Each structure stands twice: as C-alpha cells, then as structure tokens.
Amino acid sequence: EAQVTQNPRYLITVTGKKLTVTCSQNMNHEYMSWYRQDPGLGLRQIYYSMNVEVTDKGDVPEGYKVSRKEKRNFPLILESPSPNQTSLYFCASSLTSGGTVYTQYFGPGTRLTVL
C-alpha cells in the first residue's frame, strides 16, 4: 500500500531533550516536506527536500533540523525542544517534474508535547 509513515505517533518529552521524528514513504517520491499544525493557523511548512541531499527552509524552520540521506526517509530533528514546539507534525511527499511539485500525500501525524 502506498503510504507515508511517521513515528512515533505520540511523544511527550521535556525541554532540551533531543528527539527525532521519522518519516518514510514507499512511493519513490522525490519531494518531501514537514509541516506543523497549530489551532487557528492551519499547517505551516518547516523544511522541505526536493531530492536526496537537497533541503531548504520553509516558513518556520527555527529550532528544527532535517536530513535527506535516502530518498525514502526524511527525519525531523529537534536538537533542544522547547514548549513552543508543542504541536501536531505532518510529513508529506510528492512526485516532482522540472521543479513542479504535484499532489502532496500526508502521513498520519505526530503529536508532540514538550513540557
């Protein structure tokens, strides 16, 4: 089944404790992206990747890191989480062609709470 998977689905942590949220897709998509969802704000892009080893900042990148060493995986790293990073996080992937990103497919989400 074609899908985007995220782990963990739920995570409670404390301020400053490094964590990684994994994202994997089995559709051979070049493009992957991370969003955070906050009430009243919709989804905002954190980072994206157009292909392996190619990443760039989205609208709200502060406090986050990403890497794209393999096509299928795009982990989101919080080196020193803070309470304002408590949010619902979504990973998405898409085919691309000539710089055009097609329909994005979303993972199930990771609910992160930072105490």
Place this chain on the structure above:
Amino acid sequence: AQSVTQLGSHVSVSEGALVLLRCNYSSSVPPYLFWYVQYPNQGLQLLLKYTSAATLVKGINGFEAEFKKSETSFHLTKPSAHMSDAAEYFCAVTRPTGNKLIFGAGTRLAVHP
C-alpha cells in the same frame, strides 16, 4: 505572495442539508488549489484539486468545488451532508512550480441529526 482565507472556523449543518465551505485565495500567478479533509486523529486526505483544467472540480465523497478567477474563490460544496462528513477541512494554494502548500486556517464542519 500567496495566501488563503477560509471564512468561518466552524460551520454547522443538519444532516441532508447543503454544505458550503468558503475559500478565497490570493496569488500573483495562476494558482493550483486543493481541498484536504482531516478526520479526528488522522492525517490529511486529498478531497479534490484544481490544476488549471476544468473550473468545476469533482472530488471524493460527493464533494465538488468551483474555481472562480473573478472572485478569487474556490468554495467547497456538497448537496447533502452526511454525519460522516464531520471533520476539519483545509483549503490550500500553490504555484504551478511551487514547492510548498499555503494552507488556510481550516474550517471545522459539524453535522447534526
């Protein structure tokens, strides 16, 4: 710059009534437009998309949306609401060569008997 405004953070309808969720966009170039639905504790599922072909777009679960350039709108409709339609709905815009979706704040749809 692109932006999306969804009018009404909460909409409530009776089962069997018309569903109308409003979305207005701002874009300096011809946009691609999307509606996604999020059921409780689930990810986002694509309902329908407009990519410069037919202006009336039909999606899954009986939903459709019409792209109106003159009104910069892309409202989502369904003739008869079902209890299972209760969810949060997001309108999103991107450029044809864009690499991110710009989302609206979302509209939570409640359907009551």
